[in-house]
Amino acid sequence: MDYLDEKSMDINYASTYGDTYKLMKQAGKSISDFVEHTIPPGKSIAIICGTGNNAGDGICSGEYLLKKYNVSVLLIKDVKGLKTQETRRAINDYNGAYYPLSSLDELISRSDIIIDAIFGVGINGDPRKPYIEIIEKINNSGKTIISVDVPSGFQTNIQVKPDYTVTFTDIKTGMNRENSGKITVSDIGIPEQIKSAVGPGDMVYMPISAPESHKGMNGTVGILAGWEFPGAAVMSSLSAYNVGPDLVKVFTNEVNRSIIMPYNPGLMFYPVNGKNFPALSGLNSMLIGPGMGKSKEAEDLIKYAVKNYNGQLILDADAFKLITPSEVKDRNAIITPHSMEFTAFTGLEPTEENAVETAKKYGLIILLKGSKDIITDGVNIRYSYGGNSRMTMGGTGDVLAGIVAGIASRKVSPLRSASLGSFINKKCGDIAFEKFGSYYGIMDMIDNIKIIMHNKF
Numbered sequence: 001m002d003y004l005d006e007k008s009m010d011i012n013y014a015s016t017y018g019d020t021y022k023l024m025k026q027a028g029k030s031i032s033d034f035v036e037h038t039i040p041p042g043k044s045i046a047i048i049c050g051t052g053n054n055a056g057d058g059i060c061s062g063e064y065l066l067k068k069y070n071v072s073v074l075l076i077k078d079v080k081g082l083k084t085q086e087t088r089r090a091i092n093d094y095n096g097a098y099y100p101l102s103s104l105d106e107l108i109s110r111s112d113i114i115i116d117a118i119f120g121v122g123i124n125g126d127p128r129k130p131y132i133e134i135i136e137k138i139n140n141s142g143k144t145i146i147s148v149d150v151p152s153g154f155q156t157n158i159q160v161k162p163d164y165t166v167t168f169t170d171i172k173t174g175m176n177r178e179n180s181g182k183i184t185v186s187d188i189g190i191p192e193q194i195k196s197a198v199g200p201g202d203m204v205y206m207p208i209s210a211p212e213s214h215k216g217m218n219g220t221v222g223i224l225a226g227w228e229f230p231g232a233a234v235m236s237s238l239s240a241y242n243v244g245p246d247l248v249k250v251f252t253n254e255v256n257r258s259i260i261m262p263y264n265p266g267l268m269f270y271p272v273n274g275k276n277f278p279a280l281s282g283l284n285s286m287l288i289g290p291g292m293g294k295s296k297e298a299e300d301l302i303k304y305a306v307k308n309y310n311g312q313l314i315l316d317a318d319a320f321k322l323i324t325p326s327e328v329k330d331r332n333a334i335i336t337p338h339s340m341e342f343t344a345f346t347g348l349e350p351t352e353e354n355a356v357e358t359a360k361k362y363g364l365i366i367l368l369k370g371s372k373d374i375i376t377d378g379v380n381i382r383y384s385y386g387g388n389s390r391m392t393m394g395g396t397g398d399v400l401a402g403i404v405a406g407i408a409s410r411k412v413s414p415l416r417s418a419s420l421g422s423f424i425n426k427k428c429g430d431i432a433f434e435k436f437g438s439y440y441g442i443m444d445m446i447d448n449i450k451i452i453m454h455n456k457f
């Protein structure tokens with residue numbers, strides 16, 4: 001797993017259980033257990049704490065270690081600087097002594113062991129002052145160093161160089177003996193259903209556009225849709241647009257121009273027909289299928305686009321009747337069928353097992369829609385709950401496919417794009433339901449995408 005997976009899981013845990021204090025206690029306990037197995041009792045331990053939940057883990061370990069060791073907690077930014085409610089609770093529940101930054105040198109020199117609880121996966125960029133100097137002092141101390149979760153500053157230009165790292169849930173991408181010392185993985189009790197469920201934590205996968213980026217750097221989506229039902233092109237392209245890519249290009253019949261464009265002049269309209277299809281280079285993702293119908297013309301256009309576009313494909317709706325799995329084999333395409341479409345596409349019953357097998361066999365990412373969406377790449381399986389009965393109305397699938405295409409255009413991995421897309425889609429329905437009960441419409445859902453992207457839900 002990487003940093004984002006851990007962050008995502010923590011947020012999903014908190015959204016179910018209210019907060020993550022129980023995990024923090026368990027993280028502290030696992031550090032303390034590790035120390036007890038490794039270090040003889042009676043030694044002096046300095047726990048150097050930053051301001052986030054990594055610090056909270058360190059403080060909780062201190063509470064357990066007090067019984068057998070001489071423990072000093074150092075709070076780099078004092079109690080006032082503690083940023084999370086869990087970490088404030090940890091210091092409240094801690095019965096030992098704690099010290100300000102001015103005691104750093106003295107604490108380091110009188111300790112045998114340093115527990116590094118400055119930064120975990122919440123670090124953002126290279127450590128700033130005064131952390132650089134603190135990390136250097138720890139590294140030059142000659143003491144035994146144990147890092148909590150990850151060495152502080154890991155994957156930035158300056159990091160703690162520990163003898164040991166006790167990391168939680170799973171090893172983080174890039175950790176090795178050289179940068180993390182001897183690594184121990186500790187299960188801190190995140191339930192399996194939290195690990196597999198899609199939730200608000202999946203929003204961490206959405207990249208933040210860099211202030212200096214220019215047009216096109218933050219995603220260009222292509223959408224081939226609406227040949228027969230222009231509404232589907234409207235719904236999928238507005239949904240992709242609301243996820244925030246730079247450009248959304250709609251490829252459809254010229255006769256749809258005056259229908260689609262009044263909804264949003266920000267869309268780019270490209271008329272296509274059997275003889276004319278603009279270049280598909282430069283698209284970061286391409287959604288193919290909504291509202292195309294099953295005419296020969298639609299079929300030719302779909303086949304042309306599937307064959308000639310070699311980036312991140314998203315297939316939906318009529319594409320399932322006109323394309324076979326072999327035509328997209330090993331292309332990492334995301335497909336978003338409901339049960340009947342799944343059967344039309346694969347000839348199989350729409351079961352979880354068949355979705356996993358099909359994903360594996362054809363190298364696809366499958367988002368099997370239902371009251372519980374199932375998302376799989378053939379190895380991992382995620383479940384998306386939520387949504388409501390109004391979501392059986394026409395158009396919700398077009399909205400979902402558009403959202404997924406928009407996310408994928410931001411270079412989010414296909415499994416994460418499909419998972420996050422499912423979460424956003426269901427959340428759009430749930431927010432609309434709170435306002436209008438069973439009487440909301442598709443445009444209410446599409447409007448809610450922006451609220452969710454802005455994290456105001």
Ligand SMILES: NC(=O)C1=CN([C@@H]2O[C@H](COP(=O)(O)OP(=O)(O)OC[C@H]3O[C@@H](n4cnc5c(N)ncnc54)[C@H](O)[C@@H]3O)[C@@H](O)[C@H]2O)[C@@H](O)CC1
Nearest residue numbers: 010020023052053054119120121122123124126127128149
């Ligand atoms: N509640 C949870 O979310 C759980 C998280 N766990 C621990 O919490 C860690 C993640 O905690 P957080 O997300 O609170 O973040 P961290 O504790 O990793 O650190 C983030 C803190 O450092 C500051 N900071 C970030 N980048 C900086 C920089 N470049 N220079 C200076 N200061 C910087 C931020 O203001 C923030 O207060 C995990 O690694 C793990 O150790 C565990 O407690 C288990 C449960």
Ligand SMILES: [K+]
Nearest residue numbers: 119148150152
């Ligand atoms: K750390």
